[in-house]
Structures are given as C-alpha cells and as structure tokens.
Amino acid sequence: MTVSAEFIPSGFRAPEGVRIYAIGDIHGCNDLLRDRLAAIEADLAARPGVEALRIFIGDYIDRGPDSRGVVETLIELGNRERCVFLCGNHEVLLLDFPQNPKLMPAWRSVGGLDTLASYGIASSPEPDPAEALQLANTFERVLPGSHRDFYCNLAISHAAGDLYFVHAGVRPGVALEAQSVADRTWIRHEFLNHEGLFEKLIIHGHTPATEPEIRPNRINIDTRAFSSGRLTCIWLEGDRFGFI
Incomplete structure (x- = not known):
C-alpha cells in the first residue's frame, strides 16, 4: 500500500x-525484506510505466x-533487477574481521555472532582471542564465493538526480565527491546536527529512529527493523516521495 505522496524537501x-x-x-530480517520487496512489486503493478531502481x-x-538469508535474497534480486547495494558499517566490520580477529569484541557488541551463526558457525558468548582467530579462519573458509563477491562489491554511495544515497551520512563542509569512506559508513552527530543544505538531498540510515526522519537536507530511513519489526521503504519519483 502506498502512502500519499509529499513533495521532496x-x-x-x-x-x-x-x-x-x-x-x-x-x-538480518529476511522475512521483513521479502515483505518489502513484494510491496514494491505491488506498487509497480499499481503504478506502471516507469523504470524502477532499487537501492x-x-x-x-x-x-x-x-x-545469510538476506544476502541470498539480495543476490538473487540483483541478478534480475536494477539494484544498488550500499555498504554499511556492519559490512565494514565483516570484511575486516577475517584479516583482523582482534575486531571480535567490537563486532560481537553489534551482533556479529548472529551473523556467524547464520553461516553455521557456533561460538561462545564472549570469544577470547584464540577463539576469535579460530572463528575468523572458519568464516573465511565457509563464506560462499557469491557472498564474498557481494560484500566486496558494495558501493559506498550513489547519486541520482538531486538525491545522494549513503549509509551513514556525509561530513558538512566537504564536497560530496570528496567524502571519505569512513564518514559515509560511520558518521553520526556532525552530520545529523547539521541544519544547512548539502549539494543534494541525503537519503541515509545508520542511526535508528522510531519513524522515518524527514528534514530539509536529509531523510533517515533506519527504523530499527530487528527490534521494531518495521523495515522502511521510501519511493522517490520526480518531485514527490512517499512510503510503502
């Protein structure tokens, strides 16, 4: 179901x-993802005649x-539809972990053990350095090649018209083309507290909110799916946007 359209800020x-x-x-909420993908298909059927881009x-x-199921779903979708998959800070941790097992405490604190479990890798609640090394080696061995390619080929940002899609945000005062990878995947307060306009409208996640946040310079679509059960999908077309 499509919520009534509003003007893009x-x-x-x-x-x-x-x-x-x-x-x-x-x-990791594959059920919510599949539900949103079905909602997109229903919206396209109800309002046909445009090229669709899924970001x-x-x-x-x-x-x-x-x-693991989320990644499988996205790989399959990307093989048949036009998609852009951006990199988040959690994917940064996953990609770094096999070469740097010392990241285990940081990754564990944000749910990394749940990801390992989805790949069939059991661990203790708080792995020590020796176990972290073993887990890193096991993960490197069992990660499917298609998943490795997916993680390694994630985009850092995507510009489309006057819109700029990025995981975390951008640093005020720095041109979009000069933004660092670290800021685009990790930044919070400097970006969120900035009230001036950027070169483009920033569409982002990373900082969870109860409802999508619509500001003159940005729209936040992270609604904490893993605990709220709400995975947000925004559509943007011409000078309008809405949620499905």
Missing part, C-alpha cells in the same frame, strides 16, 4: 523517468536471525 528532484525505491537497514542503504547483517 527543499525542491530536490529524482531523475526523470525513474522511480527509486530505497530500503533501510535490514539487519539498499546497507547494514544487511548482524542482530537479526538470518543475515
């Missing part, structure tokens, strides 16, 4: 002839029960 526009669907932080804002893994 500050006069920004999506590219002509394209309806963009952007989905917020999924965090995923990052943080596909950790905390929820089926990180």
